[in-house]
Amino acid sequence: MSTETYAIIGAGLSGLTLALALHQQCPGSSTTIYESRPAALDIGGAITLSPNALRILDRLGIYSRFRQQAYEFDTLHYRTSTNQPLDTYEFGSAPKYGYRGMRIYRHAAINILTELVAEAGGIQVHYNKKFARVVAETREEVVFGFADGATARARYLLGADGIHSAVRGYLFPDLGVEFMGAVAVTATVPTQQLYTGRGGGGAEGEESADGEWPLPVTIMNRKYGAFVIAPQRKDGEEVLIGRQKRMDRPRDRAGWAALLNGEGQEGNKEWCVDFLREGVEEFPAIVQRAVQRIDPDTVNLWPFYRVPQLERWTSTKMSREQEQEQEQQYGRVVILGDAAHAIPPSAGQGVNQAIEDVYTFALIAGRGEKAGTGWEEGRAKAWKAWQAGRQARVDRVLELNAKVDSRRMIPLQEGDQEQGVAVEVEMEPFELGWLYQPDFEVMVDEWLAAEGVTFGL
Numbered sequence: 001m002s003t004e005t006y007a008i009i010g011a012g013l014s015g016l017t018l019a020l021a022l023h024q025q026c027p028g029s030s031t032t033i034y035e036s037r038p039a040a041l042d043i044g045g046a047i048t049l050s051p052n053a054l055r056i057l058d059r060l061g062i063y064s065r066f067r068q069q070a071y072e073f074d075t076l077h078y079r080t081s082t083n084q085p086l087d088t089y090e091f092g093s094a095p096k097y098g099y100r101g102m103r104i105y106r107h108a109a110i111n112i113l114t115e116l117v118a119e120a121g122g123i124q125v126h127y128n129k130k131f132a133r134v135v136a137e138t139r140e141e142v143v144f145g146f147a148d149g150a151t152a153r154a155r156y157l158l159g160a161d162g163i164h165s166a167v168r169g170y171l172f173p174d175l176g177v178e179f180m181g182a183v184a185v186t187a188t189v190p191t192q193q194l195y196t197g198r199g200g201g202g203a204e205g206e207e208s209a210d211g212e213w214p215l216p217v218t219i220m221n222r223k224y225g226a227f228v229i230a231p232q233r234k235d236g237e238e239v240l241i242g243r244q245k246r247m248d249r250p251r252d253r254a255g256w257a258a259l260l261n262g263e264g265q266e267g268n269k270e271w272c273v274d275f276l277r278e279g280v281e282e283f284p285a286i287v288q289r290a291v292q293r294i295d296p297d298t299v300n301l302w303p304f305y306r307v308p309q310l311e312r313w314t315s316t317k318m319s320r321e322q323e324q325e326q327e328q329q330y331g332r333v334v335i336l337g338d339a340a341h342a343i344p345p346s347a348g349q350g351v352n353q354a355i356e357d358v359y360t361f362a363l364i365a366g367r368g369e370k371a372g373t374g375w376e377e378g379r380a381k382a383w384k385a386w387q388a389g390r391q392a393r394v395d396r397v398l399e400l401n402a403k404v405d406s407r408r409m410i411p412l413q414e415g416d417q418e419q420g421v422a423v424e425v426e427m428e429p430f431e432l433g434w435l436y437q438p439d440f441e442v443m444v445d446e447w448l449a450a451e452g453v454t455f456g457l
């Protein structure tokens, strides 16, 4: 039996998109995905996609399918409790960036990707297959093992297994991820609920602005922080509501699930519902109505982690001289998406950067495979160019995150909440062309040229 070209660990958003990108860019290759869960992921909550990722999804024939199920919008609004504009943040714009922003349920996105993978033909997906370890990496292939004791082999092992990546453990056995001390607590409510019973009370000074809240909106409160209301579903008939909560103690994956799902003493979704309602009398009536009825089944937790900047996203050794040294790695193991760089949520780029990773990786792999024999020799440099290029963009996103955070923390003007005084905050709009309008094909060629990799140019 011939060795599989690519084995992908993880059938999440990165892994499935990666399989489709490799299918498109590397037509002669074969791909198998191994996923630890028993079936396609079915957790709630929507993700936000911006034009950089949507351009890629368009190239891969995914965009139109997503669009059929997504809520489209351009701008996230920041408002005071009295509905005074504080700031705006663009998530898309058809005239400016070619695409509107999109919110789509994660399970809907995963289902569409899973269908497209099945339609593509030749991509195998195996569930209930928890990657456990690399058994051996040789010059030709990687042999790896699963928790059930089985083994498999492939020419390349690609870790798209998320923030707590086990594949990353092969590259960096001692690396720990850093919990950022906060979680997002979210729930879903019918949009109608935001307006039902309007006029019956609410925060002082809010009445006049009651019907005119732009959505999606982040409502800032000096004491209780930000409250987000963001439509989802194609028809916008549901909204995500959410707040961030400080939390000192990190947990492992099972621990977070226990906290949310009622196992153990502290765990049940009621505390999340209570938290969403905390201090709600200090928020405007739209928020009070939003939290009036919350179905605990719709509650989700998103703990924020940071992966320290990694010196490499591939196993190390690739040059012939290095092969003489002791370390037995041949650059056949690669990590992508959250496994390589989890990105905090401020600029909404987590998934979007993961999609950039997988597409640019596939573009380079495609150029390499077309180059034939030169690929094996050029691979080390090519992956280096890929990582350097990707890291530079991730770094810019992290800078953008910091800017977004600092603007969100701008203190509201004295008395604005209490008296309904307009807040005149003149803020420069964020310049997002670099983020939303890249030409990835040109970008990849530039990365390769900068490293002196000539194949495919």
Ligand SMILES: Cc1cc2nc3c(=O)[nH]c(=O)nc-3n(C[C@H](O)[C@H](O)[C@H](O)COP(=O)(O)OP(=O)(O)OC[C@H]3O[C@@H](n4cnc5c(N)ncnc54)[C@H](O)[C@@H]3O)c2cc1C
Residues within 6 Å of the ligand: 009, 010, 011, 012, 013, 014, 015, 034, 035, 036, 037, 041, 045, 046, 047, 048, 129, 130, 131, 132, 160, 161, 162, 163, 165, 166, 300, 301, 302, 303, 336, 337, 338, 339, 343, 348, 349, 350, 351, 352, 354
């Ligand atoms: C509740 C929540 C809400 C979020 N909302 C947003 C948002 O609105 N916008 C945004 O940009 N980002 C958001 N994020 C972040 C975003 O989900 C991640 O950036 C994105 O999912 C990363 O995709 P991934 O495929 O790399 O990892 P994951 O989505 O984590 O997928 C990894 C996959 O690998 C599988 N896996 C893990 N270990 C193994 C193993 N050992 N063997 C086999 N399979 C394995 C997992 O089961 C999973 O299917 C959110 C995250 C959470 C948790």
